[in-house]
Amino acid sequence: MQTPTGFGWMAWTWQTALFWLMIASFILAMSIWERFHRGGNPRRGALGLTTTRGDRLFISLLAAAYLHLLWLAFTEMSLWWASVISAGLAVFVFRRI
8 A cells, every 4th residue: 555645635725725824824923913912911701711812713713613514514505604604703702702
């Protein structure tokens, strides 16, 4: 059995590349933001958790991943709708949680 070399084993479409580029850009932006404004003002949100900006980014990315998986499992609609809902969810998480 031949082992795969390079990235040929993955379906690298422009959507896949955009997905990973966006995650990398979010992490880079948060790193730069943290570099110039330390601490991120930990706050107590709607769930009663004390979270920082990094925690809220992690919650947003995790929620978006689960939302996209559920979207694929239960609907035939375009996946772009899940992305739009995920963006709205991220705004909610950063403002309220």
